[in-house]
Amino acid sequence: MxxxxxxxxxxxxxxxxxxxxxxxxxxxxxxxxxxxxxxxxxxxxxxxxxxxxxxxxxxxxxxINLPKIRQKLASCVDDTVKYLYMLSDGSMIETVRMVYKHGITACISTQVGCKMGCKFCASAPLGFVRNLTPAEMIGQIYGADQDFPADQRISGIVLMGIGEPLDNYENVMQFLRLISHQDGRGLSLRHVTLSTCGLVPLMHRLADEALPLTLSVSLHAADDQTRSALMPVNRRYRLDELMHACSAYFRKTGRRVTFEYAVIAGENDSAEAAKKLGRLLRPVFPGQRPHVNLIPVNPVAGTGFHAGHAAAFRNKLEQEGINATVRRTLGEDIQAACGQLRRDSIESTESVVNGSEGVSGL
Ligand code: SF4
Missing domain, CATH: 1.10.150.530 (DNA polymerase; domain 1)
Structure with a gap:
């Protein structure tokens, strides 16, 4: 091979x-x-x-090597399916297939593990293993497609699974060229959202590519002190640089920039935090109301974080002139935090290796 x-x-x-x-x-x-x-x-x-x-x-x-489905969790309450894939070197990654009224979307991983170390993330404690190849990214989509009839193909993609997409820049670009190629799948890049924790120089590079991608920025705090405590990347690229990159992306591509905000009780959900968020985002998109997706933070073992009251925080943001939606939780019954399946699988394997009683159930 x-x-x-x-x-x-x-x-x-x-x-x-x-x-x-x-x-x-x-x-x-x-x-x-x-x-x-x-x-x-x-x-x-x-x-x-x-x-x-x-x-x-x-x-x-x-x-040709499609990733193998190692575990599959299908929701009982909606049509969401979560896959734990095994790659040819034994690495595990996660993909989620979600059914919306407007089509079927896959949330895919771009790396095995992640270097970014966000404090609320299930993938962070396991560290970084390697980048995914373009074929391994496309394989997540085709693997999930093969699990369903041909008329139920995935029509939208979010690069929001395990890994930081911009940290695997070249391979992600090749993946986008492959999936959108007119002789092949021909998926419109207008139906692709790329999520970043804020690698500012690469956000500028992406803006220069002038692709019609929606950019989603993991924000999670509106002041440098709180954000640096939650997301180490903020120590390298501060909020003013991040906002400048968001504004440049919007100007150069004409595409939306949205913000993800995990609402964490006692950390970032106060009225003062909402005011700061308003002051931060309003100048970035003059004449437009910024959009923030609020995510009730998932309980991840060992993080010590608890979900804040997302609906109450949304009301505070509306008063600050910010559109906010509480993310619809598809597949609630299988909604382990992103990266949690992989983490459970690895920890189970380790506990077996170490001679304890835990088994993975895979
Ligand atoms: S939240 Fe995203 S960027 Fe942060 S550590 Fe997890 S996978 Fe990496």
């Missing part, structure tokens, strides 16, 4: 260059790309428009 290339991560033009080296005509690249990204065929032997000999040559040079 090591010397073989991951064909699912190649654009048609990149694949054409590879095929040229094999002495195959360029049109085959589009054919193979369509088989994978339109027809959902992930074995060369099943690409029936290719000769047996060519299938064997492809097998010698490339591999």
């Amino acid at each position: 090591e010397s073989k290339k991951d064909i699912l991560g190649l654009l048609p033009e990149q694949l054409a260059a590879e095929l040229k080296e094999m002495g195959a005509p360029a049109f085959r690249a589009k054919q193979i790309f369509r088989q994978m990204h339109v027809n959902r065929v992930f074995e060369f032997e099943k690409m029936t428009d290719l000769s047996r000999q060519f299938q064997a040559e492809l097998n010698d040079r490339f591999y």
Whole structure:
């Protein structure tokens, strides 16, 4: 496998260059790309428009490796499904498939673990392992799609699972090129939201790409002291720099910037916090009401944080001229915090290795 290339991560033009080296005509690249990204065929032997000999040559040079579903939690109250995937090196990641009135959205992971160390996050204590490849990101979507009939395909994506997408910049960009390619899935980037904890230089770089992505900024506090205590990234990039980057993104792309705010009791849910948030956000989008998504913080073992009263905080924000919605909690019955399935799986494995009685149930 090591010397073989991951064909699912190649654009048609990149694949054409590879095929040229094999002495195959360029049109085959589009054919193979369509088989994978339109027809959902992930074995060369099943690409029936290719000769047996060519299938064997492809097998010698490339591999296709969709992540394996290791655990699946389906909600009893709505159609949300949460997947724990195992990658080819044994790493675990999470993906959530959510059904809305306007379509089906997948929340995908972009890294195995995360370096950012946010204090309320289930992934942070486990540290960073590695970046996901473009094929591993796309595999999360195709893996979930394969679990459902062909007319129930995912039509929207949020990059808000495990990892910081901008910390895996090149691979995320390649993933976006793949998923939106007109010869393949052709998913509109207007239906993609990228979430960041605030890597300011990369936010400016993303703005310069002028892609029609919605940018979602994990804010969680409106003053530097509180935010730095919750999110170490704020010690590197302060709120004034972050707001400047948000304003530049909006100006250059014309796309919305929204803010995520986990409401944590006693930490960031006071009337004073709402006032500060108003003073922070109003100047960023002159003439517009900023939009904040309030998330009742998920209880994660060991964090010591408890959910604040999101609806009460929303009312305080409305008085400050900010539109706020309390995020609809899809799949409430399976709503372990993001990263929690992976964390439970790893901790269970460790407890088995250490000889305790815990088993993973996987
Ligand atoms: S909240 Fe996001 S950016 Fe922060 S540690 Fe968790 S995965 Fe990383």
